[in-house]
Every structure is written in structure tokens, then in C-alpha cells.
Amino acid sequence: MNIDTPAIVCALRTHAEHGAVVRLMTPKDGLQAAYVRGARGRRMRPVLVPGNLVQARLRSRTEEQLAHAEVELEHSRAPLITEPLPAAAIDWVTALTAAALPEGQPYPRLYDALDALLALIEAAPSALGWSSLLVRYELLLLAELGFGLDLETCAVTGSNDGLVAVSPGSGRAVSAAEAEPYAGKLLILPRFVREGGPASWEDIRDGLVLSGHFLSRDILTGRVSGLGEARSRLVGRILRAGGI
Structure with a gap:
């Protein structure tokens, strides 16, 4: 696997001492799971907030292997964490997306709709x-x-x-x-x-x-x-x- 793509952060599960497995919704490659080194550190925690738009580079040697990802922030919705209703809505739609979709299947209409919904919740x-x-x-x-x-x-x-x-x-x-x-x-x-x-x-x-x-x-x-x-x-x- 070698993917360089914009993505929406949908879920985060801690893994090992400092890392996490992140689920990202992408426009062309659907839901992707990847390990992010240092995800629990001070620099990465604000980046890997559900609802954030990021640029992700995912790499793995085989399709069966969990990809490793490098993630850069493109747009943060972290300030909405302090607003209970928008925060709850973002948490729900991202969690639903991460839990319901099979990984690696393209859903371009869902990506566009999720991106539009998150933007509207914010605005x-x-x-x-x-x-x-x-x-x-x-x-x-x-x-x-x-x-x-x-x-x-x-x-x-x-x-x-x-x-x-x-x-x-x-x-x-x-x-x-x-x-x-x-x-x-x-x-x-x-x-x-x-x-x-x-x-x-x-x-x-x-x-x-x-x-x-x-x-x-x-x-x-x-x-x-x-x-x-x-x-x-x-x-x-x-x-x-x-x-x-």
C-alpha cells in the first residue's frame, strides 16, 4: 500500500505506549486504518481529533499488514470540543462512519457528504x-x-x-x-x-x-x-x- 490522500479523522484507539491506530475516511480509498507513531504525544494529539481534515501518507509492505501513517493537519475542528452540541454531532457521525463501513472500500459519495456535514456543523x-x-x-x-x-x-x-x-x-x-x-x-x-x-x-x-x-x-x-x-x-x- 502506498497512499497519499486527504482524509477525515474518524476514530482513534491507543496502541502500545505512545502510538495509536487511527481510522481515516478518504475520498478514493474509503475507510483506512493505520498506526501513527507518537499519536499520544503533545504534537499529534491536537491533529488526531475526530472531525479534523488531514493529509495522510499511508505505507505498508503488504495488503494484510497494518499501514503506518504520517499525518499533517489541514483543518482543525478541535475548537468545537468546547461546544457541547456540535461536539456531540461530530463525535457521532465520525464514530458511526468508523464503525459501520468496511475498510478499504471506496465510498466517494459518503466522503463528500461527511465533509459537507462537518463543514456545516462548524459554520x-x-x-x-x-x-x-x-x-x-x-x-x-x-x-x-x-x-x-x-x-x-x-x-x-x-x-x-x-x-x-x-x-x-x-x-x-x-x-x-x-x-x-x-x-x-x-x-x-x-x-x-x-x-x-x-x-x-x-x-x-x-x-x-x-x-x-x-x-x-x-x-x-x-x-x-x-x-x-x-x-x-x-x-x-x-x-x-x-x-x-
């Missing part, structure tokens, strides 16, 4: 400015891993008009007329999920419930089930920020 004055993109990132991750929702047409009629709900079982959209008899049993489909555009706090709540249901069912299982608690805490903070 937006409140969670209302980035929470809709968080929902869309979670849904994109589900889709990229083969668990995408079918939100194009109604599961019953095949029409693409008036889609307002999603079946929690099939993940397919349902139109207003067909959803009415099942009120309370279907998940709400906020308009911004299909069409983009602005979202209210109520839309954000419904979007987080929608993506959270399928994340819990299809991704946050087994060894990563504990991540669900971190997401629940983040969702609670987002909704309290919106007065919900």
Missing part, C-alpha cells in the same frame, strides 16, 4: 442549520451499505404523489390516502428527505426518528450496538435545542 449558528443534513447523511450511509429506503413511489399504488410516510418493515414510502388507516404505525416522511430544502424542528424530529429506526435495525447491532446510546443522547440535545 451554522444553530443545530437547525445542520440537522437535516445529518439525517440525510445517515440515510445515505444506509443506502451505501445496501439498506436504502425506497422513497420514490408508494408501496401500495406505485404513484409518486403525496408520499407522507414510510413502512417501518419494508422501508418503502406510502401515500397519504394509503397511510391514513395505519396512523401511528407508519414512520413520518418529512418533505426535506425527498426534496431537500429547509426543515422545521418538527421535520428534523421526524427525520431523526426515520433514520434512527433503520440504523438501529440494520446497522447498530452486535459489536456496535452501544453506539445507539450515543445517538440517543445527541438526538435529545438536538430536540431540546429546538424546544421539542
Whole structure:
């Protein structure tokens, strides 16, 4: 392996006395794990903060060998550590990315979406400015891993008009007329999920419930089930920020 690439720091696990295994999300090579010598030292600790954008040089003699990496800071989001809600959001999306994705598989759409989400978390004055993109990132991750929702047409009629709900079982959209008899049993489909555009706090709540249901069912299982608690805490903070 010989990779020189921009990357987003997603996770860090201490290894040996001074080093750490770092998981980096890259544009062309997906999630990459590498050993960074001196990662716990004074110089490298501020560089290897989840959410930071870095330039990484990864080297290994064989594909099976853990790569060694040299990492240089390109853009730091470490100042957001002191802001509880943005910090929690960054911790969640980077941890989700590191835990859910297989290593070495390219996901360029996810890299671009993660980069855009982190930039918006950093720039937006409140969670209302980035929470809709968080929902869309979670849904994109589900889709990229083969668990995408079918939100194009109604599961019953095949029409693409008036889609307002999603079946929690099939993940397919349902139109207003067909959803009415099942009120309370279907998940709400906020308009911004299909069409983009602005979202209210109520839309954000419904979007987080929608993506959270399928994340819990299809991704946050087994060894990563504990991540669900971190997401629940983040969702609670987002909704309290919106007065919900």
C-alpha cells in the first residue's frame, strides 16, 4: 500500500505506549486504518481529533499488514470540543462512519457528504442549520451499505404523489390516502428527505426518528450496538435545542 490522500479523522484507539491506530475516511480509498507513531504525544494529539481534515501518507509492505501513517493537519475542528452540541454531532457521525463501513472500500459519495456535514456543523449558528443534513447523511450511509429506503413511489399504488410516510418493515414510502388507516404505525416522511430544502424542528424530529429506526435495525447491532446510546443522547440535545 502506498497512499497519499486527504482524509477525515474518524476514530482513534491507543496502541502500545505512545502510538495509536487511527481510522481515516478518504475520498478514493474509503475507510483506512493505520498506526501513527507518537499519536499520544503533545504534537499529534491536537491533529488526531475526530472531525479534523488531514493529509495522510499511508505505507505498508503488504495488503494484510497494518499501514503506518504520517499525518499533517489541514483543518482543525478541535475548537468545537468546547461546544457541547456540535461536539456531540461530530463525535457521532465520525464514530458511526468508523464503525459501520468496511475498510478499504471506496465510498466517494459518503466522503463528500461527511465533509459537507462537518463543514456545516462548524459554520451554522444553530443545530437547525445542520440537522437535516445529518439525517440525510445517515440515510445515505444506509443506502451505501445496501439498506436504502425506497422513497420514490408508494408501496401500495406505485404513484409518486403525496408520499407522507414510510413502512417501518419494508422501508418503502406510502401515500397519504394509503397511510391514513395505519396512523401511528407508519414512520413520518418529512418533505426535506425527498426534496431537500429547509426543515422545521418538527421535520428534523421526524427525520431523526426515520433514520434512527433503520440504523438501529440494520446497522447498530452486535459489536456496535452501544453506539445507539450515543445517538440517543445527541438526538435529545438536538430536540431540546429546538424546544421539542
